[in-house]
Amino acid sequence: MSKATEKAYSLIRENILSGTFAPGAHLKEGELVDLCGVSRTPVRDALRQLATDRYVVTRRNQGVFVNEWSVEDIKDIFELRAILESMVAERAATHITDTQVQELGETHQAIQAMLDENGPLKVDFFLEQNKRFHAILLEATRSRALADSLSQIVQPPLIAQTARQYSRQELQNSNDHHRDIVTALEVRDGALAASVMKIHIISAQRKFMNSYVADDTAEAAE
Amino acid sequence: MSKATEKAYSLIRENILSGTFAPGAHLKEGELVDLCGVSRTPVRDALRQLATDRYVVTRRNQGVFVNEWSVEDIKDIFELRAILESMVAERAATHITDTQVQELGETHQAIQAMLDENGPLKVDFFLEQNKRFHAILLEATRSRALADSLSQIVQPPLIAQTARQYSRQELQNSNDHHRDIVTALEVRDGALAASVMKIHIISAQRKFMNSYVADDTAEAAE
DNA sequence: TTCAACAATATTGTATACATTAAAGACCGA
DNA sequence: TCGGTCTTTAATGTATACAATATTGTTGAA
Numbered sequence: 067m068s069k070a071t072e073k074a075y076s077l078i079r080e081n082i083l084s085g086t087f088a089p090g091a092h093l094k095e096g097e098l099v100d101l102c103g104v105s106r107t108p109v110r111d112a113l114r115q116l117a118t119d120r121y122v123v124t125r126r127n128q129g130v131f132v133n134e135w136s137v138e139d140i141k142d143i144f145e146l147r148a149i150l151e152s153m154v155a156e157r158a159a160t161h162i163t164d165t166q167v168q169e170l171g172e173t174h175q176a177i178q179a180m181l182d183e184n185g186p187l188k189v190d191f192f193l194e195q196n197k198r199f200h201a202i203l204l205e206a207t208r209s210r211a212l213a214d215s216l217s218q219i220v221q222p223p224l225i226a227q228t229a230r231q232y233s234r235q236e237l238q239n240s241n242d243h244h245r246d247i248v249t250a251l252e253v254r255d256g257a258l259a260a261s262v263m264k265i266h267i268i269s270a271q272r273k274f275m276n277s278y279v280a281d282d283t284a285e286a287a288e
Numbered sequence: 289m290s291k292a293t294e295k296a297y298s299l300i301r302e303n304i305l306s307g308t309f310a311p312g313a314h315l316k317e318g319e320l321v322d323l324c325g326v327s328r329t330p331v332r333d334a335l336r337q338l339a340t341d342r343y344v345v346t347r348r349n350q351g352v353f354v355n356e357w358s359v360e361d362i363k364d365i366f367e368l369r370a371i372l373e374s375m376v377a378e379r380a381a382t383h384i385t386d387t388q389v390q391e392l393g394e395t396h397q398a399i400q401a402m403l404d405e406n407g408p409l410k411v412d413f414f415l416e417q418n419k420r421f422h423a424i425l426l427e428a429t430r431s432r433a434l435a436d437s438l439s440q441i442v443q444p445p446l447i448a449q450t451a452r453q454y455s456r457q458e459l460q461n462s463n464d465h466h467r468d469i470v471t472a473l474e475v476r477d478g479a480l481a482a483s484v485m486k487i488h489i490i491s492a493q494r495k496f497m498n499s500y501v502a503d504d505t506a507e508a509a510e
Numbered sequence: 511t512t513c514a515a516c517a518a519t520a521t522t523g524t525a526t527a528c529a530t531t532a533a534a535g536a537c538c539g540a
Numbered sequence: 541t542c543g544g545t546c547t548t549t550a551a552t553g554t555a556t557a558c559a560a561t562a563t564t565g566t567t568g569a570a
Contacts, residue, residue: 068348068553094521105555107329110522114333118340120436126290127522127561142433149371211364214342215437290523316551327525332552349531349552 067115070104074112077102082121082132089134093122120218140278144271147219148264150212151200155247155263158206159256166206167251173199174244181238192237199244231277239269289337292326296334299324304343304354311356315344342440362500366493369441370486372434373422377469377485380428381478388428389473395421396466403460414459421466453499461491 067075078098081087098109113130116122122130173195180188200220204213232240243266250259289297300320303309320331335352338344344352395417402410422442426435454462465488472481 070554096521106522107554107556111332111336111553114336128563129522138430139432142431146375146431146433146437149375153368153371208360209364209368210361211368211441215368215440218437218440219433292524314551318551328552329524329526333523350533351552 067111068108070102070108071111071115074098074102074104074109075115078112078116079121082116087132089132091132093130093132095129118218137275137278140275141271143219144267144274147216148267148271150216150219151203151267152260152264154200154203154207154212154216155250155259156256157209157212158203159251159254159259161208162203162206162251162254166202167248169202170199170244170248170251173202174241174248177237177241177244181234181241187232187234187237189232192232196240196244203247232273236273240266243269289333290330292324292330293333293337296320296324296326296331297337300334300338301343304338309354311354313354315352315354317351340440359497359500362496363493365441366489366496369438370489370493372438372441373425373489374482374486376422376425376429376431376434376438377472377481378478379431379434380425381473381476381481383430384425384428384473384476388424389470391424392421392466392470392473395424396463396470399459399463399466403456403463409454409456409459411454414454418462418466425469454495458495462488465491 078087078093078101081101087093093113095106095109095113098113099106102109102112113122113124117124117130120133123133124130177192177195180191204216207213243262246262247259247266250256250262300309300315300323303323309315315335317328317331317335320335321328324331324334335344335346339346339352342355345355346352399414399417402413426438429435465484468484469481469488472478472484
């Protein structure tokens with residue numbers, strides 16, 4: 067993506083994630099031009115990219131609308147992700163280098179150090195390290211197909227807000243899974259790594275569904 | 289996609305599939321404008337869509353290039369597809385309607401009738417019915433996430449040419465799998481349907497790899 | 511009052527001119 | 541002759557004007 071397109075992409079994406087552009091809202095190119103300070107061409111390019119990343123959907127001759135996710139959609143996505151990430155863990159075991167195993171251990175320890183601190187939770191730091199953990203695994207698989215599929219699944223707004231309201235204990239559980247995966251990969255036990263990963267994702271799903279349904283109820287009660 | 293964009297998309301896609309635009313070739317927007325008879329805007333839109341469908345890759349400030357697939361990429365894709373399509377078969381078993389089961393049976397019988405005829409193989413007819421078979425299954429899962437992921441995997445040029453050089457016996461084997469899947473779904477046996485589907489895709493992989501490697505050798509010998 | 515047809519308007523789709531960037535080639539010096 | 545830098549050129553990136561289309565609102569008749 068080029069400069070102007072990237073600028074438009076980020077701005078629109080942020081507005082979707084923050085809720086300024088609500089699910090189902092009609093994003094008009096003219097308004098986005100005013101918002102982004104670039105012309106319609108890069109705005110349109112950004113919208114196309116946002117469509118492939120499932121942030122928005124396009125309807126011919128009608129424009130683009132912020133994507134709406136049903137509870138079933140979200141369940142599906144986590145289920146799919148559990149399967150794909152398990153596959154990643156399994157395949158990583160056969161190709162991963164000692165350096166990569168070490169890097170995984172470092173992200174685990176970095177998160178652990180953060181959790182052991184007193185004071186407020188650094189959720190952004192957690193998200194960053196967590197992302198890095200999964201990225202290293204993905205790289206270790208050396209599989210373009212897996213990488214492409216997962217990027218389609220993981221990127222959408224759903225996941226971006228998953229860990230936002232995690233408690234310290236929940237983050238600890240998550241990081242414990244990371245440790246177990248590292249341990250499994252140290253001895254190249256793909257089956258074990260895959261099992262742990264599956265539990266890891268399914269736990270995330272359970273937590274997410276709880277808070278998601280809770281939010282729904284809160285909104286309905288307003 | 290709008291008229292002009294769709295026109296450009298189809299034309300460029302056909303030229304890639306036919307080999308006129310070879311893997312790695314640099315597709316210049318100006319030339320595509322001449323080819324398609326539309327302006328650069330829809331050509332660019334089409335190229336973006338072709339990029340999301342993995343027909344081409346985009347490099348910033350350099351343009352788009354026809355995607356090149358390595359043997360490893362192709363293996364990965366089939367492996368992933370085997371897993372995802374198995375998941376489709378399994379989930380379809382729990383949601384599929386009697387009507388959909390019947391439709392699956394019809395596509396099976398249509399292919400069978402074609403195979404029982406004497407005369408040349410109607411490969412296009414097979415591909416069409418085969419596509420329909422998998423589409424019905426996918427619809428029965430009622431899973432957007434699965435549909436999205438699979439469309440990303442199945443659509444690329446790789447698969448489009450898979451069945452091109454199938455023998456009558458190979459098409460028969462493939463259709464036998466379809467029959468077994470229908471039988472499993474009639475009694476809503478998801479596990480069985482998933483198993484058959486896995487074999488179905490892995491068989492396709494084996495056939496494809498054989499002909500692909502054979503082609504490679506032939507080219508190298510030229 | 512309701513429905514349908516039509517007109518007005520706003521939005522997306524398309525074409526094209528201009529700006530910016532990267533690749534290719536020429537030129538000069540060592 | 542080789543290497544590097546500058547110039548040239550051709551491609552992509554961006555902006556904007558124009559065309560086609562869908563939506564909205566209005567008007568008319570039943």
